[in-house]
Amino acid sequence: MANSASGESIIGRFVKIVSAFDDSHPSMSVAELGRRTGLPVTTAYRLVNDLLLERLLDREPDGNVHIGTRMWELVSRGSKMVGLREAALPFMEDVQAVVQHSTTLGILDSDEVLYIERIGSHSTIVDITKIAGRLPLHATSSGLVLLANATPEYQESALARPLAKFTETTLTDPPQLRRHLAEIRQRGYAVMPGVIVKESSGIAVPVYGPDNTVVAALSVVVPRNEENVPARVPVLMASARGISRALGWRGELKGALRQSR
Amino acid sequence: MANSASGESIIGRFVKIVSAFDDSHPSMSVAELGRRTGLPVTTAYRLVNDLLLERLLDREPDGNVHIGTRMWELVSRGSKMVGLREAALPFMEDVQAVVQHSTTLGILDSDEVLYIERIGSHSTIVDITKIAGRLPLHATSSGLVLLANATPEYQESALARPLAKFTETTLTDPPQLRRHLAEIRQRGYAVMPGVIVKESSGIAVPVYGPDNTVVAALSVVVPRNEENVPARVPVLMASARGISRALGWRGELKGALRQSR
DNA sequence: GGTGGATTACCATTGAGCGGGAATCCAGAG
């Protein structure tokens, strides 16, 4: 599929173009866009023009282009992320009001945690999560909660991959991780002290969807030296239940299982 | 541009496909997607497959497709909307905590207000604004604030368009609207009683960017029968200044102008 | 087992996309 010499479809190039923009490159000239994407100059200009016509990209007065308002609008209107985010936000604010550091909501996507919402104190400490940012599963509390509730096959394939070690406390040994996952499943939450950044700890709990599957992880990041970290767990759990209910989740997992037997 | 008999480019069809999804149609079968977009069946299937390969669409277990997680991710990561939203959210929460009804942030796009963020009480009253939703400029407080701060040419072209009348209080007469816009510009806020829905009033104030231009409107919706609506204005203004500062706005508009003379 | 919808497979046709090359525009340096 593709007219191009390099054998890519337009869709593929579209993805390249959109991917070229991020926090540090929110807008750029078409020439630079061409360079970043590796597209032939002429092709880049033609493609960008097409996208400008449909308002998927917007042109600024200085000629630079950036992701179009229309694009954001269409995707936001159609995507299920927004619904999840809206359901979660009020509860996340409650958590944030009590815990005071940084509260995030993440989902499992392509063997990583994808953070779809984050609220933090204005003067946020060390915290590398960003909205629409990704982090590895094994090195985050959110990731471990999501992984612990995934299918066994998925877990194994995730553990089979090479696991990066960020600090001394990062678990990278599959058997050890397996035990940890079992523990998380049983306890219902994950605590990770200084796994990515030494100075902070993450705590995460699962959020359920209507069909009783885990659809997201709610988590907070707190300074590692805080005295009683597990004391934060109940707030998180209560809020996660609130989000789950708002998503259409009904009743208790264990209860439902017992009844069905 | 386009191989298609109908003379559309792939980009155009891509837009059609993405547009087919919204709140009430978050996912659908490929066949239905084809019908909604008016694309030939075969073409719809081929296109959808391409999009699935790039993960711009996701397939559900039942075969239905929906906007892909990757798509949301790419757009959110690159779009400037997210930055604006993040800057505004903490201040919006403050407003919401005090005013207690519904707080929105809207921008001017294609002769309409596009709402990019909204927080509301769980039991929200009558309020038709949605995230990524649109409303006409002349019938919303946000819209009037944005219009009042646009260029004169833009204002005239906006007033030249036919203006829908939603309730008795909707202003549709251009000269009357012109006076109202001048008033809003001078006062620095807009109050609109029951302009779209009879039971509620909107109040809006401008949010400034680094270059002193109005980039968004912050607004609240309150029940119309509330005694002292303008009493809400100071909170809004203070918060809007906070958002403006977070966006890089410096100092006072009038002061800056005086100095430059 | 029959019916209607969704989905996949096949395939001849063709014009939209492609991209190299050159001309033009523009800003900042000298």
Add this chain to the structure above:
DNA sequence: CTCTGGATTCCCGCTCAATGGTAATCCACC
């Protein structure tokens, strides 16, 4: 003022990916 390097637009012939009919297949439900 010219020079220079980058960004942008224009031009144009080639070609194969995209197109969209038709038909076969799958599947759920009555």
